[in-house]
Ligand SMILES: Cc1cc2nc3c(=O)[nH]c(=O)nc-3n(C[C@H](O)[C@H](O)[C@H](O)COP(=O)(O)O)c2cc1C
């Protein structure tokens with residue numbers, strides 16, 4: 279995008295920018311408001327925002343180009359994005375809607391009425407096929423619903439006239455444990471914290487053995503301790519609610535039904551590390567939760583649980599701002615998230631230094647997952663022994679799982695760590711299971727020989743996703759779906775991941791289309807290991823996992839697609855010459871390759 283020739287920004291745009299800024303000065307927020315109003319972010323808007331915020335035009339341009347929810351060309355008045363996830367995606371339905379409305383997938387209809395495209399998992403995997411229309415989720419899609427959506431769009435019915443039940447998203451809680459079973463009375467965690475004081479509060483969190491629920495499993499107490507001890511002008515608390523890993527939706531439920539505990543956990547962290555300001559970074563796909571979360575924050579302020587002198591404690595001021603992401607999975611990586619909070623592209627930082635010493639605006643920052651903060655609030659109330667009473671030596675407490683795929687009862691399950699995969703499969707009504715993907719595409723793919731393995735940091739760890747695939751599934755297609763996801767979501771900063779994820783995706787496409795050879799499989803193994811070893815951040819380091827696990831546990835899924843055993847080009851050379859044959863009017867034997 280080049281800067282506009284005219285430096286004059288229209289009054290209408292200036293007013294829109296000022297209105298957006300009156301709510302929040304955050305760049306993502308301003309761009310979102312403009313995108314909503316004008317259905318795209320124009321060059322003029324980029325210029326106006328840069329001038330208004332006093333930041334370089336190049337920064338605004340790079341942000342618009344980085345996040346997939348911002349567009350430089352005009353979207354439809356109905357802007358529809360179908361999930362392409364292995365659990366909550368159904369692109370056949372997308373093609374049907376495109377056909378019904380005469381739209382080419384990935385584009386906007388000429389009259390500007392509707393645009394239809396696909397997007398990565400939208401966190402609705404317990405509700406089968408799902409889409410976003412103007413940012414709002416509609417779940418449980420089937421052919422009948424697509425027909426009704428076609429009619430509603432054709433008659434230009436505003437969204438408020440669409441069936442309201444379409445927009446309500448159930449929690450789908452199937453089994454409860456320590457956390458989901460408990461109802462913390464609002465403020466109780468904070469009262470327990472104040473009566474303990476800072477050193478004992480921190481001690482209690484360390485003793486509980488709580489480890490991060492976002493995937494990496496670092497000790498939460500130690501993270502808070504390092505941050506507290508780090509020097510800085512200010513300290514910050516950040517709640518990572520980006521939840522972009524396909525198959526993961528447990529934070530959606532916590533934010534919907536246990537948000538008080540999440541805010542309470544953040545406030546406890548602030549008390550320990552000495553922070554006055556916190557952020558909740560909410561994934562763009564969960565924007566529909568924003569009004570409810572803002573209302574809750576307001577009521578906590580009113581109740582003296584947030585803001586100045588919390589619960590009357592002198593010098594304990596803390597408030598939380600919600601920043602909404604814009605469709606970039608990489609922003610779940612903590613340093614990329616911090617960059618995004620600073621109004622930049624979500625490119626992971628070089629670490630060390632880690633966020634605990636050099637985080638938001640270069641200051642000591644705690645970043646924790648939604649579930650981690652929630653657990654911390656309960657630990658404050660009930661004590662570390664309560665938390666340690668279940669789980670295993672290295673994995674104390676419970677884990678909330680998002681279960682989806684081929685099972686009778688998809689939804690949310692809370693288990694004590696140490697539970698076997700077979701137990702989980704029995705509980706969710708999974709039969710004839712071929713494969714289980716634990717921890718999302720970045721996690722581990724197992725076959726039936728692994729069903730006796732246990733959930734926990736010492737064996738199978740997960741940020742919260744468990745996807746079930748029965749015998750009817752083509753595992754190669756599942757793995758290909760994951761490979762496409764990573765190639766799409768790679769931020770492009772480092773070569774091993776940017777190029778490697780693309781080559782892995784292309785390799786799988788080649789095999790799936792029947793042009794693969796043993797050479798391609800060997801190449802994918804080699805490339806997968808290279809991407810894993812050489813990539814800059816966790817995305818690249820885990821992107822090849824499904825392929826490497828697949829080659830190990832499901833070799834037949836690959837081998838049965840190999841037609842040739844020697845070298846086979848990625849495309850049909852003879853077919854590629856067809857155009858030349860037509861131009862020269864030749865179709866004799868010599869004009870063909872053997
Ligand atoms: C590509 C990528 C995506 C991630 N996405 C998330 C996420 O959505 N939510 C999350 O809590 N952690 C995510 N993480 C892990 C975070 O970097 C970080 O470890 C975590 O937020 C720390 O919180 P915890 O200690 O409570 O787990 C992601 C990591 C990577 C590499």
Ligand code: SF4
Nearest residue numbers: 770771772775815818
């Ligand atoms: S590994 Fe991938 S996502 Fe991570 S920095 Fe490199 S290109 Fe970006």
